[in-house]
Amino acid sequence: MLNFIIRRLLVAIPTLLILIVISFFLMQLAPGGPFTSERPLPPQVLANIQAKYGLDKPLLHQLWVYMKGILLHFDFGPSYQYKDRSVNDIIAQGFPITLKYGSISFVVAVAIGVSLGVIAAIRHNTRLDYAATGTTFFAQSLPNFVMAPILIIVFTWQLGWLPGGGWNGGQWQYLVMPVIALSTSYFASIARITRSSMLEVLNSNFIRTARAKGLPERVIIWRHAMKPTMMPVVSYLGPAFVGMITGSVVIDRYFNTGGIGASYVNSALNRDYSVMLGITILYGGLTILFNLVTDVLYAWLDPKIRY
Amino acid sequence: MGMVHDIDRVDRIAEKLAEAEQIKGRSPWQDAMTRFFHNKASVGSLIVLGLILLFTIVGPYFAVWSNEEIDWDRMGDIAELGRPSIENGHYFGLDDLGRDLYARTIQATRTSLMVGVIGSLVAVVIGTLYGAVAGFAGGWVDGLMMRIVDILIAIPYMFVIILLLVIFERSLFMLFVGIGVLSWLDMSRIVRGQTLSLKNREFVEAARAAGVGWFTTVRRHIVPNLLGIVVVYATLLVPGMIMTESFISFLGLGVQEPNTSLGALINEGAGTILRGTLWQLFVPLFFFLTIIISLFFIGDGLRDALDPKDR
Numbered sequence: 001m002l003n004f005i006i007r008r009l010l011v012a013i014p015t016l017l018i019l020i021v022i023s024f025f026l027m028q029l030a031p032g033g034p035f036t037s038e039r040p041l042p043p044q045v046l047a048n049i050q051a052k053y054g055l056d057k058p059l060l061h062q063l064w065v066y067m068k069g070i071l072l073h074f075d076f077g078p079s080y081q082y083k084d085r086s087v088n089d090i091i092a093q094g095f096p097i098t099l100k101y102g103s104i105s106f107v108v109a110v111a112i113g114v115s116l117g118v119i120a121a122i123r124h125n126t127r128l129d130y131a132a133t134g135t136t137f138f139a140q141s142l143p144n145f146v147m148a149p150i151l152i153i154v155f156t157w158q159l160g161w162l163p164g165g166g167w168n169g170g171q172w173q174y175l176v177m178p179v180i181a182l183s184t185s186y187f188a189s190i191a192r193i194t195r196s197s198m199l200e201v202l203n204s205n206f207i208r209t210a211r212a213k214g215l216p217e218r219v220i221i222w223r224h225a226m227k228p229t230m231m232p233v234v235s236y237l238g239p240a241f242v243g244m245i246t247g248s249v250v251i252d253r254y255f256n257t258g259g260i261g262a263s264y265v266n267s268a269l270n271r272d273y274s275v276m277l278g279i280t281i282l283y284g285g286l287t288i289l290f291n292l293v294t295d296v297l298y299a300w301l302d303p304k305i306r307y
Numbered sequence: 308m309g310m311v312h313d314i315d316r317v318d319r320i321a322e323k324l325a326e327a328e329q330i331k332g333r334s335p336w337q338d339a340m341t342r343f344f345h346n347k348a349s350v351g352s353l354i355v356l357g358l359i360l361l362f363t364i365v366g367p368y369f370a371v372w373s374n375e376e377i378d379w380d381r382m383g384d385i386a387e388l389g390r391p392s393i394e395n396g397h398y399f400g401l402d403d404l405g406r407d408l409y410a411r412t413i414q415a416t417r418t419s420l421m422v423g424v425i426g427s428l429v430a431v432v433i434g435t436l437y438g439a440v441a442g443f444a445g446g447w448v449d450g451l452m453m454r455i456v457d458i459l460i461a462i463p464y465m466f467v468i469i470l471l472l473v474i475f476e477r478s479l480f481m482l483f484v485g486i487g488v489l490s491w492l493d494m495s496r497i498v499r500g501q502t503l504s505l506k507n508r509e510f511v512e513a514a515r516a517a518g519v520g521w522f523t524t525v526r527r528h529i530v531p532n533l534l535g536i537v538v539v540y541a542t543l544l545v546p547g548m549i550m551t552e553s554f555i556s557f558l559g560l561g562v563q564e565p566n567t568s569l570g571a572l573i574n575e576g577a578g579t580i581l582r583g584t585l586w587q588l589f590v591p592l593f594f595f596l597t598i599i600i601s602l603f604f605i606g607d608g609l610r611d612a613l614d615p616k617d618r
Binding site for chain 2: 011014015018019022023026027029137138140141142143145146148149152153157242245246249250253254264265268269271276279280283284287
């Protein structure tokens, strides 16, 4: 197992490095530097500013400094638009918020998705199954940017139950809508995957043997069928995680939760490249880490995988 | 006597056999078509999608206003005067700037459908070629090509697309490039897996043993068997592409004015709900959801039709 984890790490680390290098060079391709403005700065001033940020050095040197900063000190450098804030400040301010509602959404999506899928599979071809399948089919086509305005219309505007946005230290009233908006399409996908996987497992020979032995249904489902059922679900968790991370951008923007996604969009609109780069790399690193975790989980679930 | 009678009968049977038409074989594709058209949800969705397509073509002929005209008389009080109405020609109402939402919706639907189809085509072409080459080649070439995919797939691609859009100009073309170039990865994995399993099957071996050339084997035996899974996956890619584009446009980073897409319209509508102009949200939302749900149903139907083992 340790061997397997090490081998996976050997893929993960170059992935992260490639991500950093690609994003870094993409930014260099951008027309105009970060200090190009409508009224050009006097060349002397521009040279001074560039010297301050180390932009006068050769590209490879800049890349080296940048990578060293991230990997050794977790330092993403300064923001070029906000003189008094570094990219680290921006991340430190927004990331805990995104992490909080993001992880809650993730847990909610997995919990609801798996239970709904299992119930639908156990009660295959009953009304309950049809209801669950129908619900998940439609919920699947409700991405976060569709859910967000609908939720505000229903809960804030019509019913007046929940505040239409803000964070307020993460009180539950402020969490409900972001979590629902973010998790809807994913719980639906997870439920559909779980259902079809469970149905396949329940039709397999070893379950028939367990039934023939006279094991109670409860034991069959939980002790025998659950583990193989979860395999395709676990392999979907990676994409789901990426989707939620991406979706947090919409949540932060629409619900004003103050998370990191809002900074991302603002930096994209302001061409604040270092902030964009920093957040992209942070999210990329998280994704890579998460994929590593699911890979290990998968190897544990599936004895056929050699490690 | 008996002998003669028997000969007669033999002749008759021989005649019948000669006359009788050969029993027509049905190709797996015809089977699949039959299965698909027996699926009510898929056929219904196909019709709905056809109607939407027709609407984007015929719709403009019924438009009273163009998508760029501003209705100065009504723009002062859009919440009241800008409601959808048949009489003044704004069938879907006005948008926040006083432009006709009917014309804008047609324009947006066109953009979204185009992004979906072209983005998927790019993904299908690149993904199929890449996957097929990796699968055929096998060995270290396959290993290397798939490691590259492993690495690329771990990158949250939405951020890369946005990066591309911000760095280069925000044009439709760049959006196509960004979405298409980064979404072929799953396709290549699927095609590679299928190619690998086809390559060593008995009928391919039989073809090779019979002396069939390399190219003919690929064309006659491999491609038709790949096609099913490619078609199914491509159909499911289209709604994904439309969602991706809408997501980016919802953030205000996608298509730029005066062009628009369903995501951009949903964004505009979502921004003004508190003024009570709900039609600005619900009209584009209706088109968006109808397209996405129909495409999901069609994809599901195609999967059931082309991949019967899954039923």
